[in-house]
Amino acid sequence: MSAGIALAQRVAQIAPSPTLAINAKAKQLKAQGVDVLNFSVGEPDFPSPPHVCAAGKQAIDQGHTRYTPSNGIPELRQAVCDRYRQRHGWEYDPEQIEISCGGKQGLYNIFQAVINPGDEVLIPAPYWVSYPPMTQLASGVPVIVPLDEKNRFDLDVELLRQHATNKTRVVVLNSPSNPTGSVFSEKALSELARLVQERGWLVISDDIYEEISYTKGPLAHILNVAPELKEQVILANGVSKTYAMTGWRIGWCAGPLAIIRAMNKIQSQSISNPVAISQYAALSALTGPQDAPKEMLRAFFPRRDFFVQSLNRLPGVSCVEPEGAFYVFPNFSSYYGKSFQGKKIDGSVALADYFLDEARVATVPGLAFGADAFIRFSFATALDAIKEAMQRIEKALAALQ
Numbered sequence: 046m047s048a049g050i051a052l053a054q055r056v057a058q059i060a061p062s063p064t065l066a067i068n069a070k071a072k073q074l075k076a077q078g079v080d081v082l083n084f085s086v087g088e089p090d091f092p093s094p095p096h097v098c099a100a101g102k103q104a105i106d107q108g109h110t111r112y113t114p115s116n117g118i119p120e121l122r123q124a125v126c127d128r129y130r131q132r133h134g135w136e137y138d139p140e141q142i143e144i145s146c147g148g149k150q151g152l153y154n155i156f157q158a159v160i161n162p163g164d165e166v167l168i169p170a171p172y173w174v175s176y177p178p179m180t181q182l183a184s185g186v187p188v189i190v191p192l193d194e195k196n197r198f199d200l201d202v203e204l205l206r207q208h209a210t211n212k213t214r215v216v217v218l219n220s221p222s223n224p225t226g227s228v229f230s231e232k233a234l235s236e237l238a239r240l241v242q243e244r245g246w247l248v249i250s251d252d253i254y255e256e257i258s259y260t261k262g263p264l265a266h267i268l269n270v271a272p273e274l275k276e277q278v279i280l281a282n283g284v285s286k287t288y289a290m291t292g293w294r295i296g297w298c299a300g301p302l303a304i305i306r307a308m309n310k311i312q313s314q315s316i317s318n319p320v321a322i323s324q325y326a327a328l329s330a331l332t333g334p335q336d337a338p339k340e341m342l343r344a345f346f347p348r349r350d351f352f353v354q355s356l357n358r359l360p361g362v363s364c365v366e367p368e369g370a371f372y373v374f375p376n377f378s379s380y381y382g383k384s385f386q387g388k389k390i391d392g393s394v395a396l397a398d399y400f401l402d403e404a405r406v407a408t409v410p411g412l413a414f415g416a417d418a419f420i421r422f423s424f425a426t427a428l429d430a431i432k433e434a435m436q437r438i439e440k441a442l443a444a445l446q
Contacts (some may be wrong), residue, residue, distance in 0.1 A: 059178040063413040071407035082434045084422040085407040089289040094337040100329030104322045113321050115313040117144025121324050124331040125297050135268060137299050143308050146319050148253045148283035148296030153179055155249055155279050158307040160185040164214035167205055170415035173223045189415050197365050198227035202236040215247045221254040224414045224421040225374045226367020231265035238271030248278045254370040256287040256338050276301050287338050288330040295319055295327040345371050348424040348431055355435040371425040378418035383445040393417045404437035
């Protein structure tokens with residue numbers, strides 16, 4: 046590009062996704078023959094279910110390779126409605142559903158549809174890395190509300206109230222959470238519901254990990270504790286995590302008709318429609334056998350338990366046991382200020398670099414999630430790899446002075 050061509054100012058506000066960048070670096074090292082254990086990416090280490098792959102192939106054979114309606118094929122939108130009714134008792138019309146290119150693009154559409162310049166968005170931290178940039182790209186202002194590790198990262202409604210102003214428009218929920226794996230309590234969500242009703246806010250509920258839960262009973266959800274808020278809540282979900290379909294890029298949003306229609310306008314002028322073949326594969330995922338998610342969950346349990354126990358045995362490290370998703374988010378801040386061969390560990394970025402360079406373990410620094418004391422590990426990988434990684438991490442920490 047010519048040096049005289051200026052980029053849009055909005056681009057200067059944001060950085061590339063750190064999780065994707067670290068994953069790319071880890072893969073590059075691996076391609077060079079370096080023995081890297083990669084715990085950076087939020088992607089199940091399972092193949093997409095066979096019946097889903099078969100449905101994708103069948104869609105090609107049947108000629109489903111053309112444009113679809115911008116908001117997705119009717120059959121898939123109906124399947125999403127059926128899923129909400131059967132699992133939660135929530136009633137949605139297919140016109141209240143938008144199918145998107147992954148949950149991420151659906152969330153982007155939401156922010157673009159509801160945020161005006163200067164609107165403030167309350168984002169509990171630790172947060173998924175893309176919420177603040179999405180807010181900024183919509184000309185909004187992200188307002189970060191820190192949650193407490195001692196409270197298992199549960200939602201703190203009083204803190205939300207303290208951070209709110211007359212410009213507050215939206216509060217973002219992600220439960221189970223990326224990166225902490227925490228699940229917001231029914232008590233906290235009930236308190237939030239009263240505040241949302243009082244202030245007239247919108248709630249964006251990112252439920253992408255709702256099927257990956259280690260709790261015995263059903264997860265608390267704001268629409269279960271306060272069904273009267275349905276016109277103030279927008280849901281985002283997808284098939285990526287539950288069905289190991291990250292590359293198929295299909296998500297969906299459900300919410301008030303006026304907002305969904307606005308999102309459809311944006312989508313029709315940006316991507317035209319989600320991938321036709323992938324939509325038929327997603328339809329098979331939702332309506333076909335549900336064995337694959339259960340199999341994944343059974344595999345995640347021992348990985349989670351080993352990771353948490355091993356991390357909490359390390360000197361100076363604490364790790365809250367995740368109740369959902371497939372991440373652990375240990376606190377390594379007691380090692381900040383130490384050094385290796387003259388290089389100081391001054392925060393999570395430096396420590397993550399150290400783990401990659403010296404231990405050959407790829408992780409994501411907590412700074413990317415608004416919590417610099419922590420490091421995120423994904424346990425969507427084999428238990429043997431987790432065991433080897435913990436040996437390497439323990440040795441690397443012992444070498445710090």
